[in-house]
Amino acid sequence: xxxxxxxxxxxxxxxxxxxxxxxxxxxxxxxxxxxxxxxxxxxxxxxxxxxxxxxxxxxxxxxxxxxxxxxxxxxxxxxxxxxxxxxxxxxxxxxxxxxxxxxxxxxxxxxxxxxxxxxxxxxxxxxxxxxxxxxxxxxxxxxxxxxxxxxxxxxxxxxxxxxxxxxxxxxxxxxxxxxxxxxxxxxxx
Numbered sequence: 001x002x003x004x005x006x007x008x009x010x011x012x013x014x015x016x017x018x019x020x021x022x023x024x025x026x027x028x029x030x031x032x033x034x035x036x037x038x039x040x041x042x043x044x045x046x047x048x049x050x051x052x053x054x055x056x057x058x059x060x061x062x063x064x065x066x067x068x069x070x071x072x073x074x075x076x077x078x079x080x081x082x083x084x085x086x087x088x089x090x091x092x093x094x095x096x097x098x099x100x101x102x103x104x105x106x107x108x109x110x111x112x113x114x115x116x117x118x119x120x121x122x123x124x125x126x127x128x129x130x131x132x133x134x135x136x137x138x139x140x141x142x143x144x145x146x147x148x149x150x151x152x153x154x155x156x157x158x159x160x161x162x163x164x165x166x167x168x169x170x171x172x173x174x175x176x177x178x179x180x181x182x183x184x185x186x187x188x189x
Contacts, residue, residue: 017174028164092132099125123178130171
């Protein structure tokens with residue numbers, strides 16, 4: 001019958017959300033903008049410092065002069081939330097790729113029936129990858145105002161942090177959607 005030929009909706013949802021989550025997390029991990037420092041005393045008013053987990057940049061808003069590889073004079077990179085993010089974000093990306101590979105094998109495009117057990121396992125792996133990036137992103141957000149910055153400056157959340165957070169959430173939702181495949185395994189038993 002025809003219904004067995006269709007890929008289950010939950011699998012499609014998982015296979016759409018997780019690659020999107022991966023792209024957002026990758027951008028968030030690499031882009032040096034987890035936090036923006038502005039209105040730094042004794043500096044031009046339009047100067048913004050962007051801090052990521054790998055690099056620091058300074059940009060003048062008036063002329064868009066941007067310089068990366070700024071020296072870390074305040075020991076920002078030594079902070080535990082930054083160190084944890086440096087370890088967990090790349091780990092999450094690798095686990096996501098692994099989960100997507102398993103999902104691709106489980107969801108089948110070349111077979112009549114999806115491998116529900118494999119798709120379910122992929123869901124758990126992708127759920128884990130989402131949590132692996134959600135933990136450092138949440139911790140960094142919690143510590144954002146406690147991390148070292150020039151005294152008297154203004155601190156705000158950077159776009160990399162927002163993208164990483166969204167990426168984590170999409171991976172978790174996609175992973176949960178794929179774990180629904182386990183339901184089918186139980187039904188077959």
